[in-house]
Amino acid sequence: MATRDKTYNTQHSERRSLRVSEIPVPSLKQITPWLDVFPTEGVKLSCGMDGSSDWTYTWFRDGQLVKKDEVLSFGSDAATLSISSASASQRGQYSCSAQLKSRSVSSNSSSETTLEVYDTKPRVTLMQNPKHNVMHTGDAVTFSCHVNVSSGWEYLWHKDNHPLSEYNHTISSVVTTNTSYQCQVKRGTNTAFRSDRSQAVGLEVKERPKANIILLTGWSEVFSTDSLVLQCEMPKSQDLWNYTWFKEGRQINHLISEKHTVTPQNNTEQSLYTCQGIRSGRPSYSKFSESFTTKNLLLKRRVLLSISGLIFFGIIAVLLGCIVLRVFRKPDDGDDKPEETELFLTMAQLKERDDAPCPMVQYITDAELNSSPKEGEENGTVCSETPLPITSHEDQAVTIESSGTTENNGGLVSFKQ
Structure with missing residues (x-):
């Protein structure tokens, strides 16, 4: 039977834990490696909550809501922001905030990231080293491509409008063709940005003069001397040259003269000689001369001496033979016969x-x-x-x-x- 005004207490319910947390702040990251971009270059940013996919995102530029347009788009849940072709109007401070999908909970805005958009494309400069207007065959020349701003560039080379490669383009030995060079830069993968080409640098190449060895010792002197005098000259050059001499490819020490004397003492092995012209101006050196073989020359000289000796001694032998035959010649059988008797009298x-x-x-x-x-x-x-x-x-x-x-x-x- 129940009794009025009597208090009854129930048992305690199951215990529930209520955890109250601060609303997390999304993290804004740059996917594009650089945040200083040029007109028409692409940019990509991301916004996200660490370890959670229950959020959608809203983007802001300079505190103003960013909306989708022709060049600006969002990824799934607006977690990414992409600009396909940047312009000066898109520069500013970018941030993002998150909202829970299940209930009305919004986060604070992320930290701001500054996007810099230049007014013009980068200026590319082509530099030549050494800076000579005229090069000569065999010269080495290096071209360097420089960009005045930013980083992350890949360099493209063009020779007479044909693409090349490398950051620094080095020509180890130029040839006699007049060519022009240009460079440009690019960065990015999917939508790579390319700068305009640099100014064209023309390369004028001339044939390097070639030294020549002549023999000053005449054939008329081979009988009276045992040395050979060689002279190095530049037949197609009006400039003043000094000369270096080489024996079997090795430079002859302390010899800078246009003439070189070959004697049996300094040329016991009858070697190959070459020479090269050097000067302070350009070109600073010439091509090597053709090899001059003293062995062949001495062989010709010996052959000439041998032939001359054979001719001389041959003439002497003929004269002596005639004298011997004259003195010791036997009389002919007909010389001993008496004169025939006339058969008839006159x-x-x-x-x-x-x-x-x-x-x-x-x-x-x-x-x-x-x-x-x-x-x-x-x-x-x-x-x-x-x-x-x-x-x-x-x-x-x-x-x-x-x-x-x-x-x-x-x-x-x-x-x-």
């Missing part, structure tokens, strides 16, 4: 001899021998001598002509000697 010899027969007797035929003496008497003398003139006194040639007519055959006999 008319003069016949006249001097009393017992000489009449020449006509040898030519009398048998018919004439058998003829009667009477015919001989009738026809006159059978043998008659008719003197003939001598045509040559030296060889005593005599021509005898005798004519006679006989009744037997009417023969005409003539003699010639």
Whole structure:
């Protein structure tokens, strides 16, 4: 039965803990490595609560709410802010705040981050080292690209409008082609920002003069000297040059002269010699000359001396041989033979001899021998001598002509000697 005005107490309920925390402040971070940007360059910022995804975010610039437009956009839950093409109107102090998705709880604003937007693109300057208007083949030249502001740049090179690479472009040995160089910078990955190109720097390259070695020792002097005088010259240059000499590729110490004398004492191995021109102006040095081989020259000299000696001694040998043959030559077999006896006597010899027969007797035929003496008497003398003139006194040639007519055959006999 219940009784009025009597107090009843219930048991205690389950214990509940209430934890009251300060509302966290979001953290604003820059995703883009730099916060000084140039027109048309992109920027990206992030806002977030550490370890929680239950928040949405609101962005502010200079205390004013930032709204989405053509170049400004937000990511999921507005956790990121992206500017695709920065302009001067977007510079300022950026901050963000967070709101819980489940209930109406808002955080305080984050710390501010300053975004600097330049009015113009960066100025790129191309520098050349050494600064010579005219280069020569073989010279080394270095081009450097400099930007007046900011950091994080990647350098792009252009040679006659063709892309190259590297931060410093070094040419270790230029060639004889006139070219122009430019550089520009870029940064960023997805939407990389590129500066305008630098001024073009032209590189004029001329052919480096080449030294030449000539031999001053003439061929007429090779018989009277055992040394060779070499001279180094610059045939296509009007400038004043000094010269250095090299033997087998090594510089000859303390020798700066246009002439060099090669002797058997300093050239026992018959080496290769080269020379190079040097001067204080530009170009400061020349190309090396072609190698001059003293071995070949001395060989030619020796060959010339050998040929000359052979010719000289050959002439002497021929003269001595002629003298020896003249003195000791054996007589020919024909020289010992006595003169042949004349088979026939001349008319003069016949006249001097009393017992000489009449020449006509040898030519009398048998018919004439058998003829009667009477015919001989009738026809006159059978043998008659008719003197003939001598045509040559030296060889005593005599021509005898005798004519006679006989009744037997009417023969005409003539003699010639």
